[in-house]
Amino acid sequence: MKTIKVGGVPEHFNLPWHLCIEEKLFEAKGLNVIWKDFPGGTGAMNQALRSGEIDVAVILTEGIIKDIHAGNNSKIIQTYIGTPLIWGIHVAAASKYKSVEELKNTKAAISRNGSGSHLMAYVNAQNYEWDTKNLQFEIVKDLDGAVKALSEDKAQYFMWEHFTTKPLVDKRIFRRLADCPTPWSCFVIAARNESLKNEPERLRTMLEVLNDETNRFKDLPKIAEKLAEKYDQKLEDIKKWLEITSWSQEQLSENEIEKVQDKLLELNLISKKMPVSEFIHNL
Template sequence: MKTIKVGGVPEHFNLPWHLCIEEKLFEARGINVIWKDFPGGTGAMNKALRAGEIDAAVILTEGILKDIISGNESKIIQTYIGSPLVWGIHVAAASKYKSVEELKNTKAAISRKGSGSHLMAYVNAQNHTWNTEELEFEIVKDLDGAVEALKNDKAQYFMWEHFTTKPLVDNHTFRRLADCPTPWPCFVIAARNESLKNEPDRLKTMLEILNRETQRFKNLPKIAEKLSENYDQRLEDIEKWLNITHWSQEQITENEVEKVQDKLLELNLISKKQRSSEFIHNL
């Protein structure tokens, strides 16, 4: 049985993958899908794709596009979440800062360079007409690192997915000042070029199985309760999240790729654009 190693964040978005694995849906079609959690997010997954530690990743759209331009030999094979990602802008609960505007010229905690928390700090800065060249960052690796950095004032704010950080807001570790949604579909599935060359049929079968699961996912009995329990979330928060989240079974469009590249170029996060077709591989 052929193994495909897939990486993703340990968050509620990815429960459909775990259900497919638990129910042996991949196995029934001759594929051994091994899931690896990446608490460090997109930057860590890009590194793993480059190193061949994983074959595919469920990864932030802007993060994989930027890294492909920088030499990551991977392609997008499908959009996974078609709705925007809602990034909460957080400070320590006891922080003196009461608004996002007050965070100008302070330091942002980020998981690593090239991560979503890094790139979205630029989007947020632009939204508030700050000079993006003056942004300062503290690399914290993951959510636990961000908690420590904000508590010890090594950084003053941290951007992470709204609902993932909600328990930390509820228990007064963080205080959320505002939200900053991505201006594009947030998660895509990317695969290494080598895996696309060697295992196109298995990757295509893997997507077919996953897409059947995501199409029915919201209608599964007690799915909100399962998500709440698995990811330590309040049921009311999970229900809100389910209402605004849309799983996609389609390939990303060239127009969407163009839009993300335009924003990255505008923010000086890339030095050039590439043809949108160069980021996409249709299985």
């Protein structure tokens, strides 16, 4: 049985993958899909794709597009979440800062260079008309590192997915000042070029099984309760999240790839645009 190693964040978006594994849906099609959690997010997954630690990543759209620009030999094989990601802008609960405007010229905690928290700090800065050349960063690796950095004032704010950080807001560890939605579909599925060359049929089968699951996911009995329990969330928060989140079974559109590249170019995070064909592979 062929093994496919898949990486993703340990967040509620990825429950369909875990259900496919637990219910042996991949196995029934002759696939041994092994999941690895990446609490460090997109930057860590880009490194894992580059090194061959994983074959496939469920990864932020802007993060993989920027890293393909930087030489990551991978391509997007499908959109996974077709709706924007809602990034919360957080400070320590006891922080003196009461508004996002006050955070100008302070330091942002980020998981890694090239991560979603890093790239979205630029998007947020542009939204508030800050000079992005003045942005300062503290690399914290993951959510636990961000809690430590903000509590010790090594960084003053941290951007992470709204609902994942909601328990920390509820416990008064973080205080959320505002939200910053991505201007595009937030998660895609990317595969290493080597895997695309050697295992296209198996990757296609993997997507077919996953897409069957995501198509029916919202209609599964007690799915909100299951999500709330597994990811330590309040039921009302999960219900809100389900209302605004849609899974996709389609390839990322050329328009969205252009939109991401235009934004990265505008923010001086890439030096030029590349053809759409450099980013996608249709199985």
